Amino acid sequence: MTEGQNSSLAGHASPNAGPSLWLACIDQLAQELPEQQFNTWIKPLVAQVADDLSKVTIFVANRFKLDWVRAQYSGRISGLLEKLYGQSIQVELALAPREISSKRYISATTPELGSTPEPAGLGDDAAPGLFKNRLNSALTFDTLVEGTANRMARAAAMHVATTPGQLYNPLFIYGGVGLGKTHLMHAVGNKLLAERPDAKVLYIHAEQFVSDVVKAYQRKTFDEFKERYHSLDLLLIDDVQFFANKDRTQEEFFNAFEALLAKKSHIVMTSDTYPKGLADIHERLVSRFDAGLTVAIEPPELEMRVAILINKSRAEGAEMPEEVAFFVAKNVRSNVRELEGALRKILAYSRFNQKEISIQLARDALRDLLSIQNRQISVENIQKTVADYYKIKVADMYSKKRPASIARPRQIAMYLAKELTQKSLPEIGELFGGRDHTTVLHAVRKIGGERQQMTELNQQLHVLEQTLKG
Numbered sequence: 001m002t003e004g005q006n007s008s009l010a011g012h013a014s015p016n017a018g019p020s021l022w023l024a025c026i027d028q029l030a031q032e033l034p035e036q037q038f039n040t041w042i043k044p045l046v047a048q049v050a051d052d053l054s055k056v057t058i059f060v061a062n063r064f065k066l067d068w069v070r071a072q073y074s075g076r077i078s079g080l081l082e083k084l085y086g087q088s089i090q091v092e093l094a095l096a097p098r099e100i101s102s103k104r105y106i107s108a109t110t111p112e113l114g115s116t117p118e119p120a121g122l123g124d125d126a127a128p129g130l131f132k133n134r135l136n137s138a139l140t141f142d143t144l145v146e147g148t149a150n151r152m153a154r155a156a157a158m159h160v161a162t163t164p165g166q167l168y169n170p171l172f173i174y175g176g177v178g179l180g181k182t183h184l185m186h187a188v189g190n191k192l193l194a195e196r197p198d199a200k201v202l203y204i205h206a207e208q209f210v211s212d213v214v215k216a217y218q219r220k221t222f223d224e225f226k227e228r229y230h231s232l233d234l235l236l237i238d239d240v241q242f243f244a245n246k247d248r249t250q251e252e253f254f255n256a257f258e259a260l261l262a263k264k265s266h267i268v269m270t271s272d273t274y275p276k277g278l279a280d281i282h283e284r285l286v287s288r289f290d291a292g293l294t295v296a297i298e299p300p301e302l303e304m305r306v307a308i309l310i311n312k313s314r315a316e317g318a319e320m321p322e323e324v325a326f327f328v329a330k331n332v333r334s335n336v337r338e339l340e341g342a343l344r345k346i347l348a349y350s351r352f353n354q355k356e357i358s359i360q361l362a363r364d365a366l367r368d369l370l371s372i373q374n375r376q377i378s379v380e381n382i383q384k385t386v387a388d389y390y391k392i393k394v395a396d397m398y399s400k401k402r403p404a405s406i407a408r409p410r411q412i413a414m415y416l417a418k419e420l421t422q423k424s425l426p427e428i429g430e431l432f433g434g435r436d437h438t439t440v441l442h443a444v445r446k447i448g449g450e451r452q453q454m455t456e457l458n459q460q461l462h463v464l465e466q467t468l469k470g
């Protein structure tokens with residue numbers, strides 16, 4: 001790495017600048033690398049950033065990993081840090097010391113901006129008398145912004161938190177990635193505990209439940225396992241789609257489910273799809289999942305995204321002007337996790353460069369993200385993806401044909417064009433074979449309205465949106 005040309009910031013960085021810089025770098029790598037690679041090599045890295053931001057030391061667990069990370073990723077990490085900081089930084093790799101849990105170190109899962117702690121269950125660390133509920137105390141109803149997208153789910157969750165074991169049992173919350181399902185679950189647990197500190201609450205990710213079943217199997221400790229799970233007052237279980245094809249886990253979960261319901265304990269579950277949409281889960285479980293209340297969380301609407309940005313930025317000690325929040329919210333639409341990533345980049349950029357948050361600064365901080373979006377989502381791309389999905393010809397997108405099998409996918413494509421691109425209604429009409437803007441408006445309203453009512457259509461739109469966003 002080259003020596004810094006400008007060291008004027010040395011010694012003047014804010015206390016949050018180091019963590020923000022490293023987390024912004026991690027966010028960027030999460031977007032650039034395949035998930036598997038990111039999870040294996042980057043996520044476990046822990047960094048220590050010098051107070052004057054002159055040096056970042058990255059700790060790696062063992063020698064083998066150290067060599068691999070150095071060979072494969074160190075150049076990229078240095079380049080990214082330099083780009084984010086705007087001047088050179090010395091990057092060093094080292095073997096992790098024992099005291100790595102000290103607060104001065106930052107890992108990809110450091111609970112900043114409300115991130116969720118690593119999933120963990122009752123497994124090894126559930127020593128007698130010491131019950132870990134695994135709740136993240138930062139994820140509360142107070143920090144969850146309410147909007148049309150999550151109103152129903154939030155109201156139901158609040159009801160469960162205040163009067164558990166009564167209505168809506170189980171509560172099944174579903175929706176796409178990063179929309180706040182996990183947050184809502186933790187909020188239920190935290191609220192119940194605030195009112196009844198003795199309540200036995202457990203948050204667990206479905207994968208950890210699977211791993212607990214495996215351990216109980218290996219160690220022949222099913223009695224202990226049952227005693228622990230069946231004695232809960234509130235079980236919060238995340239991402240139950242992970243139970244697919246795991247027969248023994250499903251059986252144990254079924255038993256726990258029945259036992260908890262019988263004693264009026266409450267169960268809250270999340271998933272990426274509604275119960276009947278779950279693949280490879282036994283019918284008897286699916287029907288039980290659906291027997292309480294099933295609610296969706298939708299992608300947040302514009303005003304909600306703006307409110308989330310302003311709130312989260314305030315929580316980080318920075319004021320984001322409304323016009324900047326609107327600019328960011330219009331450009332980052334998919335989910336809240338991405339909004340948080342964008343916010344982190346903006347805050348880091350503003351801190352390092354000691355500049356006020358403005359639209360121009362946001363544009364600079366997010367330039368990679370904005371250019372990827374502009375490159376990827378074009379109306380042509382949408383037309384092709386929707387035509388493929390509904391098995392019609394791309395040419396039918398511009399044709400005058402009217403049978404429902406063609407007209408409906410065309411309306412869906414128009415709706416997505418309005419949602420995912422910056423094009424105006426007349427421009428979209430033009431790209432759909434010279435149609436009038438009122439035709440496009442009609443399609444946008446119709447599909448938008450039906451989306452709220454029809455689960456199946458909503459799922460299809462989720463799939464299309466995820467495909468288009470890559």
Ligand SMILES: Nc1ncnc2c1ncn2[C@@H]1O[C@H](COP(=O)(O)OP(=O)(O)OP(=O)(O)O)[C@@H](O)[C@H]1O
Nearest residue numbers: 114115143144145177178179180181182183336337
């Ligand atoms: N309405 C909201 N207000 C404030 N923060 C939110 C809101 N919705 C989501 N978040 C934040 O966005 C991030 C992602 O949310 P969360 O982890 O709960 O998503 P999820 O739906 O469980 O996603 P996944 O399916 O990927 O686990 C979290 O940091 C969460 O605190």
